[in-house]
Amino acid sequence: MRKDELENALSNNELTFSSVKFTELNNIIQYVNVKLNMDSISFDYFYEIDVGDLLHSKMPSADLDDLKREGWSFNNTKDKIILYLK
Numbered sequence: 298m299r300k301d302e303l304e305n306a307l308s309n310n311e312l313t314f315s316s317v318k319f320t321e322l323n324n325i326i327q328y329v330n331v332k333l334n335m336d337s338i339s340f341d342y343f344y345e346i347d348v349g350d351l352l353h354s355k356m357p358s359a360d361l362d363d364l365k366r367e368g369w370s371f372n373n374t375k376d377k378i379i380l381y382l383k
Contacts, residue, residue: 298358303351306361307370307378314383315368317344324363328356336381343381351378 325331325346332345346369369378 298352298354298356298361300348300352302358302361303348303378304371304375306365310365310368310370312370312379312381313368314341314381316383317367317380321363321367324360325356328354328360341381343379345372345377345379348376348378 322331322344329346329350333342334345335342348371364378367380369380371377372379
């Protein structure tokens with residue numbers, strides 16, 4: 298997967314709350330580590346994937362559509378993609 302593919306797929310996604318099914322999360326975990334974190338200001342939970350890990354993973358580019366549909370988006374520094382949980 299190339300960085301431009303990732304940016305094109307997720308560039309229009311905004312940080313919003315979403316839900317992800319366990320089966321969808323399991324598909325992602327096959328390729329990269331997904332961390333569960335808590336926002337220190339709002340105390341909302343979110344999943345986080347390191348962009349570098351994602352770019353070096355063997356995740357098929359076709360799976361980018363799934364990430365987009367699920368609502369994954371870049372953080373401010375574009376070094377991680379995150380998904381806030383409903």
